[in-house]
Structures are given as structure tokens and as C-alpha cells.
Amino acid sequence: MTGPSGNGPFGGPGFTVPVLRLGDILLVTLQGELHDGMAEQLQQDITDRIAHTRVTGVVIDISGVDIVDSFLGRVLAEIAAGAGLLAARTVLAGMRPAVAITLVELGLTLPGLRTALDVERAMELLTAGERQAEGSP
Amino acid sequence: MRASRHAAPASLPIGSDADLAWVRQQVRQAAAELGFGLVQQTKLVTAASELARNTLVHGGGGHVEITPLDAGPSPGLRLAFVDAGPGIRDLDQAMTDGYTSGGGLGLGMSGAKRLVQEFEVDSRPGEGTRVTVTSWATVVPPTRPGS
Ligand SMILES: Nc1ncnc2c1ncn2[C@@H]1O[C@H](COP(=O)(O)OP(=O)(O)OP(=O)(O)O)[C@@H](O)[C@H]1O
Ligand SMILES: [Mg+2]
Numbered sequence: 001m002t003g004p005s006g007n008g009p010f011g012g013p014g015f016t017v018p019v020l021r022l023g024d025i026l027l028v029t030l031q032g033e034l035h036d037g038m039a040e041q042l043q044q045d046i047t048d049r050i051a052h053t054r055v056t057g058v059v060i061d062i063s064g065v066d067i068v069d070s071f072l073g074r075v076l077a078e079i080a081a082g083a084g085l086l087a088a089r090t091v092l093a094g095m096r097p098a099v100a101i102t103l104v105e106l107g108l109t110l111p112g113l114r115t116a117l118d119v120e121r122a123m124e125l126l127t128a129g130e131r132q133a134e135g136s137p
Numbered sequence: 138m139r140a141s142r143h144a145a146p147a148s149l150p151i152g153s154d155a156d157l158a159w160v161r162q163q164v165r166q167a168a169a170e171l172g173f174g175l176v177q178q179t180k181l182v183t184a185a186s187e188l189a190r191n192t193l194v195h196g197g198g199g200h201v202e203i204t205p206l207d208a209g210p211s212p213g214l215r216l217a218f219v220d221a222g223p224g225i226r227d228l229d230q231a232m233t234d235g236y237t238s239g240g241g242l243g244l245g246m247s248g249a250k251r252l253v254q255e256f257e258v259d260s261r262p263g264e265g266t267r268v269t270v271t272s273w274a275t276v277v278p279p280t281r282p283g284s
Contacts, residue, residue, distance in 0.1 A: 035154040069187055106183060
């Protein structure tokens with residue numbers, strides 16, 4: 001009953017989540033409607049992928065996601081927590097302003113999840129972070 | 138004068154993950170057609186996603202009635218999530234941030250309430266639950282003529 005693992009595309013039939021490996025970083029691009037089951041599958045697949053490739057960072061691009069509810073929020077937080085246990089850091093990139101406003105009102109502020117305005121800045125954050133754990137310029 | 142209410146509410150089933158996605162899309166479309174701004178749309182769709190998931194997970198499935206309200210000064214959208222599940226025994230508890238009977242975050246009910254303008258729960262143990270929410274589009278001043 002388990003979906004694709006390893007290198008196949010993520011998600012259910014007719015739906016894929018592109019995952020790109022850029023050096024030590026895994027770039028995951030979420031777009032459009034993510035069904036609950038797909039989100040859970042994605043969580044498992046990303047964790048497997050981190051374990052196999054030994055990347056040190058994960059960037060999840062959500063600029064194409066038009067809502068984040070408590071379910072998807074929890075999945076994102078769990079992906080980050082799982083990545084953390086495998087020594088990889090996660091940055092959530094490109095959250096839309098309307099989504100951010102809504103999440104605050106919903107009461108889901110995702111503590112422990114690093115964010116960046118876009119993918120480029122997320123990558124910078126991860127590469128900079130490799131040199132110093134918690135540097136404050 | 139605008140036309141009065143649309144003829145009948147649309148009713149959509151809530152019985153699977155795919156139905157939740159469809160409900161989100163339909164609510165988004167209805168809100169956009171009524172002139173809801175992007176933030177208002179996002180809040181209402183997020184509230185709908187939470188409540189529809191509760192109907193599915195806690196209520197054992199049901200349906201949502203989507204009613205556009207365009208008779209008043211500002212258009213609105215009313216959504217009623219209906220199931221014939223176990224009902225909610227302690228409503229105050231269910232509405233508390235962080236309370237969950239399952240493995241959730243317990244933010245669905247309390248969070249959805251903050252995201253809409255009107256929120257009403259009618260639930261009887263053993264009979265089912267009906268959660269009705271209404272949001273109104275923010276009134277935007279008309280664009281200047283001749284620009
Ligand atoms: N339609 C329903 N039928 C029966 N019980 C419900 C219904 N909706 C909510 N509840 C009860 O209210 C509680 C709180 O709901 P709420 O949506 O806030 O949290 P949750 O669904 O448990 O977690 P989350 O939504 O954060 O993932 C639920 O755990 C459940 O016990
Ligand atoms: Mg819920």
C-alpha cells in the first residue's frame with residue numbers, strides 16, 4: 001500500500017512534487033492542491049531521501065501553495081523535525097502574505113520552522129549556516 | 138439594486154481527502170466571484186478546510202452547503218458543515234485552543250472561528266453536528282470613473 005519511495009516522483013496519481021538535489025540541499029516544490037494522504041506520503045518520502053542522500057539542508061518552496069491549514073502545517077513541522085533528527089536543516093521558502101496572515105489568526109505560528117522570503121534566500125541561509133551554528137551579524 | 142439571493146445553496150459531499158480538496162476549490166471560487174479580497178478568500182478557504190476535515194474525521198463524513206448571500210450591502214458567503222456523527226459532547230472544550238480528542242493540534246475549531254465573522258455550532262450527542270460560518274466581503278470603494 002505504500003507509494004513510491006526512493007527516486008520516483010512524490011504524490012498520488014496525476015500529482016507529483018518535484019524534488020531537486022542541489023549539492024547538499026534538497027529543494028522540494030509544493031504546488032496547488034495537496035491531498036492529506038499525499039502530504040503524509042511526502043513526509044515519508046522526503047525523510048527517506050534525506051537518509052539516502054545525506055543532504056544537510058532541505059528547502060520547501062511553498063510559493064505555489066494558496067492555503068496552509070493545521071493539517072499541512074503539522075506535516076511541514078514534522079518534516080522539519082524528521083530532517084533535524086537526520087542532521088538536516090529545513091527552511092520554508094516563499095510563503096504568500098495572505099497565507100502568513102491567515103496562519104497567525106489560525107494560531108499556527110510554526111515555531112521551530114525557519115522561513116525565508118524566497119528560495120534563493122533560503123539557500124543562502126542554509127549555506128551560511130554551515131559555517132556557524134547561530135551567528136548574529 | 139442587486140439581485141436577491143441565488144436560487145439554492147450548492148451541496149457538496151465530504152467523504153474523502155479528494156472531497157476536501159474539491160470543497161476548498163469551490164469555496165475559493167464562490168468567494169472570488171462574490172468579490173472577496175485575496176486575504177478574505179484565504180481565511181475563509183482555510184476555515185472551510187478545517188471544518189470540512191472535522192466533518193470527515195470526527196463526524197464520519199457528511200456534506201457542506203455553500204450559500205452566496207448577495208442581498209445585503211456587502212456580499213457574503215455562508216457555509217454549513219453537516220454530519221450525522223457522534224456529536225460534540227463538550228462544546229466549550231472543543232472550542233479551546235489546543236484541545237483535541239485525536240492526534241490533531243486542536244486548532245481547527247478555535248482557529249476557524251477566528252477566521253470568519255459569524256460562527257455557530259449546533260451539535261447533539263448521538264445525532265450529529267452542524268457548524269455554520271459566514272464571512273462578508275470587505276466593502277471596497279468603487280474605482281474612480283474615467284481613469
Ligand atoms: N464534526 C464533529 N463531530 C464530532 N466531534 C467533533 C467535530 N468537530 C470537532 N469535534 C471535536 O472537537 C475537537 C476539537 O476540534 P479541532 O478541529 O479544534 O481539533 P482537532 O480536529 O482534534 O485537531 P486539528 O483540527 O488541529 O488537527 C475534536 O478533537 C473533536 O473531539
Ligand atoms: Mg480539526
